[in-house]
Amino acid sequence: MEMRSPISAKEVQRLTGRIASLTRFLPCSADKNLPFFQLLRKNEKFCWTEECEGAFQKLKEFLTTPPILVKPKLGTPLILYLAVSEKACSSVLVQEEGKEQKPVYFTSKVLHGAELRYQKIEKVALALLSSARRLRPYFQSHTIIVRSDQPIRQVLQKPDLAGRMVTWSVELSEFDIIFEPRGAIKAQALADFIVEMTTEKGSLAPVSWILSVDGSSNLKGSGAGVTLEGPDGVLIEQSLRFEFKASNNQAEYEALVAGMRLALEVGVKELEARSDSQLVTGQVTGSFQTKDPQLSKYLEEVAKLIQKFKSFKLSHVPRDQNSRADLLARLASTKRPGSNRSVIQETLARPSIDQEELLFVTEELESWMGDIIRYLKEDQLPGQENEALRVKKKATKFVIISDQLFKRGFSSPLLKCLAPKQAEYVIAEVHEGVCGSHIGGRALAAKVLRAGYYWPTMKEDCADYVKKCDKCQRFSNLHHAPPEHLSSVVSPWPFFKWGVDILGPFPEAAGQVKFLVVAVDYFTKWIEAEPVATITAERIRKFYWKKIICRFGLPAVLVTDNGTQFASSRVADFCKEWGIKLSFTSVEHPQTNGQAESANKVILQGLKKRLEAAKGLWVEELPMVLWSYHTTPHSSTQETPFKMVYGSDAMIPIEINEPSARVLFARLEENSINLQANLDLQDEVRNRAHVKEEACKRRAARRYDSKVKKRIIKEGDLVLRRKPGVKTPGKLFPH
Structure with missing residues (x-):
């Protein structure tokens, strides 16, 4: 039946726009405004019907007594009521204060296209989803209690739902949502909201x-x-x-x-x-x-x-x-x-x-899954309030299927939850089973996840398992990164600490010598070396006496490796007699006596470059190599070892054959006076060099420490120690 329009189409359009801006204050606004929306459709003649007039009069009547919305209290659960009709779905968010319910927000949505053909349970789920999207700040800040007699929770938890329901279930899983049977609305302002009739909670007749x-x-x-x-x-x-x-x-x-x-x-x-x-x-x-x-x-x-x-x-x-x-x-x-x-x-x-009925065993109930299983199956929560809230939020991501717990995942729709013993079996099988290739901890965790399994400590457990795997340790690549920070050794004054080492064997030279005993002072970098035929404790004792004690005085500390020639009782008694402290380093790790090793490299490189085919002449070339080193400025002190020891720079042979300025214009009297002055100023030169050396070592330590990968080993830990000097039998054997 058509009737004359009391208002024009533009006025209806303007009225509809204003109503749309007030939807949060209007319950079921989509149902109320549906006649206006249909009236304003394109390609249709504007016709004001009795249905439009009735909706308009109800709207005017409602706007005269609108509900008063309240501000929700932080930490207070909010209640969500859902209502669906053939062409729209609505919801109202309320806050319960005592025995009174006060509205917080109204939402409404008109169904379009395929949504009109949804089943009733799908429309209810869509109403919940649209409310969560529209009221996201409220859903994130509060616990939402959805009161509905529809089995929304049970249907959303089924993994084999239609595609859109699975998507909705995953999207809603991030919120803390609790489902309860619906009772009666306790506010007169909300009475117009509910489409179907309800009774008091607890008095519902069995359906x-x-x-x-x-x-x-x-x-x-x-x-x-x-x-x-x-x-x-x-x-x-x-x-x-x-x-x-x-x-x-x-x-x-x-x-x-x-x-x-x-x-x-x-x-x-x-x-x-x-x-x-x-x-x-x-x-x-x-x-x-x-x-x-x-x-x-x-x-x-x-x-x-x-x-x-x-x-x-x-x-x-x-x-x-x-x-x-x-x-x-x-x-x-x-x-x-x-x-x-x-x-x-x-x-x-x-x-x-x-199909055998799968029941939760005691191990699963006592593991991390216990609280979640009890909540999902029997609605039981822990006694502590914080723990109960944690279980509620956590349980939204889990579902029970055929008496087994699954987690909704991002990499796959469902991940089977495992107890500790089951997790150990899965890790072992994936890591070294039929399809295992002893991969690393991170890759192992990702592979287990892709296989469809889950437990809270996957990444940590996989990393620990790889660390304890015997084959992974024996066949792993050698670590070249330093395990600890660099510890620099500094000598407080000249000739306080000496590093001693043995270099060789060399090609046999005159006097059947083939070894070289090398000693270097940690402060001045001065090197003393002596060729010897054999390495014995007596030769080492004579070297200490002749090359160090008689020339530079008694040292406080001698740093050597723990070879038999250095650690023998005769050498130990000799050092004890003169009050010298012996400090031993490891034979397998000579870098702990780095100063002596550095001197060995200098001597070895110098001999290689000076010798050609006659390798047996290394003894004759040794003094020239040492002289060159002693008269060359050191990178750490910026001074020559000769000047650090004697207080003046040495005159090199070239200055004799081709006289330099200081040779041509030198005066013996002034030269003697200047040499004496240099000796008085020697302490200042050494102190300045000591500061430069300390700065250089700190720069080296910072560069070294940037590559350190700490490997902390405690007493009682089992470690794999490789035998030094043992060659690998083949490519299929450990290093």
């Missing part, structure tokens, strides 16, 4: 759900169809495909078992089942005998499931009254999984009677 099942078996395969109808138009559909051969009767039983399990997962207590199989109905009700042993096992399984319901009834219906379940069964038995995204799809690998 019977209707289950329709059907099985199908043909040459292409076999499957089952299940439809579960609840109150207020709730409809859940499931299609099962069997990977095993099943007769028509077995398929009918599989459909009934799957439907009853689905009802239990949703939380149904009273169930009325319908099947078009007269045989299955008669055997369950007891009117038919069961002679087939396979069907007897199915009958026993159905009897176990019946005991879990408060009331159960199975009746036979004609096939034409069971068309929807029959269509789902044919869909599962003839088409590939995933062809229909509007129903729950599942694949059974083996018959239900062959």
